Amino acid sequence: MDTHSFLTQAYDNMLLVARSVTVLDAAAVIAVLWALRAAIRAARKSLRTTRLRALPRTGFMWGASKQLFESTDPGSIYEAWANEYGPAYEVPTTFGGNKMVLCDAKAIAHFYSRDTWTYIHTDSSRHFTERNFGKGILWAQGEVHKRQRKSLTPAFSHAAIRNISHVFFNSAYKTKAAWESLIDESDGSSAIIEVQNWMNHISLDTIGLAGFSHDFGSLDGKPASITNVFDTFGASPKRSTVNVGLFLLAQVFPILARIPTSRSKLFAEMQQTMRDISVKLLERTKREKEEGVLDGKEEKSIIGVLVKAKDADSDLHLTTEEVLAQASKINLVNILMLNFLQKMRVLLVAGYETTSISMTWALLELARNPHIQSKLREELIAFGGEPTYDQLNNGLPYLDGVVHEILRLYPALNIIDRVAAEDDIIPLSEPVRTKSGEVVDHISVAAGTHIRIPISCINRSISVWGPDAKVFRPERWLTEDGIPKKAQEVQGHRHLLTFIDGPRTCLGKGFAVAEFKVCIMPIVLQKAGALTAAP
Numbered sequence: 001m002d003t004h005s006f007l008t009q010a011y012d013n014m015l016l017v018a019r020s021v022t023v024l025d026a027a028a029v030i031a032v033l034w035a036l037r038a039a040i041r042a043a044r045k046s047l048r049t050t051r052l053r054a055l056p057r058t059g060f061m062w063g064a065s066k067q068l069f070e071s072t073d074p075g076s077i078y079e080a081w082a083n084e085y086g087p088a089y090e091v092p093t094t095f096g097g098n099k100m101v102l103c104d105a106k107a108i109a110h111f112y113s114r115d116t117w118t119y120i121h122t123d124s125s126r127h128f129t130e131r132n133f134g135k136g137i138l139w140a141q142g143e144v145h146k147r148q149r150k151s152l153t154p155a156f157s158h159a160a161i162r163n164i165s166h167v168f169f170n171s172a173y174k175t176k177a178a179w180e181s182l183i184d185e186s187d188g189s190s191a192i193i194e195v196q197n198w199m200n201h202i203s204l205d206t207i208g209l210a211g212f213s214h215d216f217g218s219l220d221g222k223p224a225s226i227t228n229v230f231d232t233f234g235a236s237p238k239r240s241t242v243n244v245g246l247f248l249l250a251q252v253f254p255i256l257a258r259i260p261t262s263r264s265k266l267f268a269e270m271q272q273t274m275r276d277i278s279v280k281l282l283e284r285t286k287r288e289k290e291e292g293v294l295d296g297k298e299e300k301s302i303i304g305v306l307v308k309a310k311d312a313d314s315d316l317h318l319t320t321e322e323v324l325a326q327a328s329k330i331n332l333v334n335i336l337m338l339n340f341l342q343k344m345r346v347l348l349v350a351g352y353e354t355t356s357i358s359m360t361w362a363l364l365e366l367a368r369n370p371h372i373q374s375k376l377r378e379e380l381i382a383f384g385g386e387p388t389y390d391q392l393n394n395g396l397p398y399l400d401g402v403v404h405e406i407l408r409l410y411p412a413l414n415i416i417d418r419v420a421a422e423d424d425i426i427p428l429s430e431p432v433r434t435k436s437g438e439v440v441d442h443i444s445v446a447a448g449t450h451i452r453i454p455i456s457c458i459n460r461s462i463s464v465w466g467p468d469a470k471v472f473r474p475e476r477w478l479t480e481d482g483i484p485k486k487a488q489e490v491q492g493h494r495h496l497l498t499f500i501d502g503p504r505t506c507l508g509k510g511f512a513v514a515e516f517k518v519c520i521m522p523i524v525l526q527k528a529g530a531l532t533a534a535p
Helices: 003-020 023-048 065-070 074-085 105-113 123-133 142-156 158-185 195-212 225-235 241-250 254-258 262-291 302-310 320-326 340-368 370-383 389-394 397-409 455-460 509-524
Strands: 088-092 098-102 415-420 424-433 439-445 450-454
Touching: 065 074, 065 241, 074 088, 074 098, 074 450, 074 455, 088 424, 098 105, 105 424, 105 450, 123 254, 142 158, 158 195, 158 389, 158 509, 195 340, 195 509, 241 254, 340 370, 340 397, 340 509, 370 397, 370 509, 389 509, 397 455, 397 509, 415 455, 450 455
Parallel strands: 098 450
Antiparallel strands: 088 098, 415 450, 424 439
């Protein structure tokens, strides 16, 4: 047989095989290849990663994920496991997976120092962020994240916050006046007030004015579509068992996040509403800038910095998509927190929810602890008047203690999840015992290893903060020896992980803390006297 005949016959045989292959056959081959690839990756991770002690898996489908997701205090669960297995251990997760949990200060500091580079967002996290907030700073990693963060930094300098601090006082005074009016309309001595809604409105009006020079007017009772959507989202029923299952499985199979649920539809509605508002605010600000109405003053607001970044002549140039995502990112207690249109949406979400929840916890703890409330009131009365931004930071130590104690006990984010993009060696401040019984002072991590930092656990750990770690005690912040030595090893804002750390440390933390302090002051000083918790 000559070469031409051989090739012709081989081609005919290949066509015959191709025609005989069904869709199911192709799917089976793909499934086998996927399983083989997963097995090879798992074997590589197993060989290169230190096998830590782990709690036993009670089920293949959920592992410990469902227990943690449904818990009202997951931090205590992580703390109990750390006491049993050491400051670094593994937990079984959804669909047979495993996650390394770090509760060691030195290991956490190393982890955060390499965030966005060695340790990056999981596929499911990036998928969710891109879908709902765009390719902004929450989504970005490496050099892209570094560039986007640089473009936002001027908007959160001390000078910038100092120039907009009057906005915080205006919102706080409006709330105080409204509450005193409610008390007068009652019996003149007391009234039951739904604190969470009022704190939400303070946050919305504050971020509107300070961020976009836009008054939503929610404290004045003006109807706002964004308020209605947020209130509906907050009042929506808890996740059903099906929704919980889909959420957890989507951590392994991100495509499942596209399955519509009642909560996802509500979230989509919220995103669309914020998109409409963001576009209008951007168009208005750009128009006013072109007409010279703002006279350069907009550069002090968040939107002003972002418009400047979009200017082709600016040193902080962003792409159109990044500018449309950026303002939604700012985490205001984090957060952070998660590029103009997309970033505006994150700014609104974080500013509306995160700070308001922290302020609500503060008022609740003050109501539960009258002696602490009295001490705070005495300090504010003794100070007298309205503090400047610098005095707010350095002249009211007990107020500072109250605020940071709330940030310690009630962080906006309970956990941080990342996946290793490359092999790494994580150092430990104290040795741990591995699964094989070997004692090690470092952990080998292979690319693809999933790692979790349990923020609420570290912030409230008895082994870190001492025997009164679960107690609301602002006095711990007033003396040099008030913070235990082990807590001082935690790197982060005031030895807390509330604002994360490293390259992703919350840009808006100064904004958040200033707003937090200002909004508490007039409420504590309101004429009706002491706050009390309703039965």
